[in-house]
Amino acid sequence: MKEEIPKCNSCGQPMFVIGEIGTWVDYGEEKTYEIAGTNQKHTMWEGGRRLCKLYQCPECKDVKIC
Secondary structure, eight states, X not given: OOOOOOBOTTTOOBOEEEEXXXXXXXXXXXXXXXXXXXXXXXXEEEEEEEEEEEEEOTTTOOEEEO
């Protein structure tokens, strides 16, 4: 998964990373698969985890957590 750099809501400039905040966030979705030749279904999570980061705008100094 390629991480996108967020843009400032006030001025629209790309923000830069200040650091990680130590909180994990899960992303992805739950998918259900049918097992071939049976009536059974298997549900699993497809996705991952990443650390939330704190970003700041160089122009207006607004901050954002992503």
